[in-house]
Amino acid sequence: MSDKQMPFNKKQLEELSAKFPTPFIIYDEKAIRNNARNIYKAFSWVESFKNHFAVKACPNATILSILREEDMGVDCSSLPELLLSEKVGFKGEDIVFTSNNTPGEEFAAAARLGAVINLDDLGHIETLEKSAGIPELISFRYNPGETRTGNVLIGEPREAKYGVTRDQIIEAYRIMKTKGAKRFGLHTMVASNELEESCFTETARMLFELVVKLKQECGIKVEMINMGGGIGIPYHPDDKAVDLNNISRGIQELYRKVIVSEGLDPLKIVFECGRLVTGPHGYLVSRVRHVARKYKNYVGLDACMANLMRPGLYGAYHHITVAGKEGLPANNCYDVTGSLCENNDKFAIDRFLPEVEKDDLVVIHDAGAHGYAMGFNYNGKLRSAELLLNENGSAQLIRRAETIDDYFATMRFKNAPVVV
Numbered sequence: 001m002s003d004k005q006m007p008f009n010k011k012q013l014e015e016l017s018a019k020f021p022t023p024f025i026i027y028d029e030k031a032i033r034n035n036a037r038n039i040y041k042a043f044s045w046v047e048s049f050k051n052h053f054a055v056k057a058c059p060n061a062t063i064l065s066i067l068r069e070e071d072m073g074v075d076c077s078s079l080p081e082l083l084l085s086e087k088v089g090f091k092g093e094d095i096v097f098t099s100n101n102t103p104g105e106e107f108a109a110a111a112r113l114g115a116v117i118n119l120d121d122l123g124h125i126e127t128l129e130k131s132a133g134i135p136e137l138i139s140f141r142y143n144p145g146e147t148r149t150g151n152v153l154i155g156e157p158r159e160a161k162y163g164v165t166r167d168q169i170i171e172a173y174r175i176m177k178t179k180g181a182k183r184f185g186l187h188t189m190v191a192s193n194e195l196e197e198s199c200f201t202e203t204a205r206m207l208f209e210l211v212v213k214l215k216q217e218c219g220i221k222v223e224m225i226n227m228g229g230g231i232g233i234p235y236h237p238d239d240k241a242v243d244l245n246n247i248s249r250g251i252q253e254l255y256r257k258v259i260v261s262e263g264l265d266p267l268k269i270v271f272e273c274g275r276l277v278t279g280p281h282g283y284l285v286s287r288v289r290h291v292a293r294k295y296k297n298y299v300g301l302d303a304c305m306a307n308l309m310r311p312g313l314y315g316a317y318h319h320i321t322v323a324g325k326e327g328l329p330a331n332n333c334y335d336v337t338g339s340l341c342e343n344n345d346k347f348a349i350d351r352f353l354p355e356v357e358k359d360d361l362v363v364i365h366d367a368g369a370h371g372y373a374m375g376f377n378y379n380g381k382l383r384s385a386e387l388l389l390n391e392n393g394s395a396q397l398i399r400r401a402e403t404i405d406d407y408f409a410t411m412r413f414k415n416a417p418v419v420v
């Protein structure tokens with residue numbers, strides 16, 4: 001059971017909302033830094049451990065700078081993500097580029113930055129060779145098919161479009177070796193928001209065994225395994241957070257058994273966790289526009305699905321606190337809804353909360369990853385501001401809210417000059 005705390009109280013939120021209109025998302029810098037340090041501490045036995053933060057989880061320049069200061073790398077999967085990472089100051093192998101249906105120009109950009117290129121398919125080899133040549137270091141994303149099971153969020157590996165299959169993986173490395181690659185990495189991602197610790201030790205076992213096989217069958221010494229992202233966070237108060245020390249210990253045991261005993265150490269181990277790093281430390285703050293009693297009771301917020309898609313998209317649970325009413329009994333049942341003309345625009349269904357009134361401030365927890373990032377402009381909804389709660393307790397704007405002019409900027413109005 002996790003306790004859903006907030007790093008601010010109602011008074012502070014009211015002061016903030018006087019300056020920055022709701023809805024907005026606010027990230028807790030101190031908690032993010034502490035969290036990053038704990039992740040590195042848990043894996044301190046690994047030689048040159050790194051977490052390559054998945055940019056897609058929270059593509060904000062200030063947050064990425066903080067993570068860079070905490071020694072994280074990045075995981076990118078598009079040209080804009082690569083360029084954002086470059087602007088923030090990430091360089092070379094601190095950047096991993098894992099992508100899907102990738103155009104040559106994206107491989108060329110990744111190669112220019114010296115990123116670790118992680119290929120998703122045998123067909124990528126030709127695209128890469130034509131657009132950027134064969135790099136010295138190459139990695140493949142492995143899809144273990146029916147030998148592993150997935151979950152609701154990521155689906156079964158066998159059904160996934162990602163990665164090179166069991167039948168193809170040895171051949172993939174053989175081809176790259178023949179073409180002149182000298183250094184090799186191995187990547188997989190089979191989990192998403194997974195709270196079962198053994199899932200990650202099983203992934204390590206699978207990759208370690210494949211490292212041994214690659215040595216035996218093609219004489220390749222893999223220097224780095226990438227475990228992907230997917231470590232879950234306790235969205236629901238009844239969920240239990242993973243203990244990274246348990247995962248780390250489990251992996252270390254297998255490392256000794258499989259890698260050290262085969263003389264294959266040192267082997268660098270990296271992750272690409274996004275959600276684990278920033279997820280719990282971003283809060284979506286919204287004001288109650290009205291409370292309606294229809295066939296059910298509705299709380300109508302000034303935020304909507306465009307600010308946080310996960311509940312509407314996956315039926316995901318996000319905890320909700322009514323600011324200033326933390327101590328009151330949660331004895332009113334509501335659907336907490338947004339303002340989109342879309343019936344699944346709900347942050348919560350049948351949620352018990354203290355009695356909610358118009359103008360209450362509502363805080364939606366665990367919006368720090370795959371939250372703002374998934375936003376869109378459907379129904380003319382503008383993306384909100386992002387704020388940072390600094391370590392000294394003050395708050396600053398780290399991305400302004402979109403304006404109507406932003407919304408109009410990409411459209412052509414009749415008789416207006418064509419913007420190319």
Ligand SMILES: *Cc1c(COP(=O)(O)O)cnc(C)c1O
Nearest residue numbers: 054057229230231272273274275
């Ligand atoms: C989405 C993604 C991640 C991050 O997932 P989290 O759930 O945020 O940890 C990492 N790697 C790849 C390849 C991804 O697609």
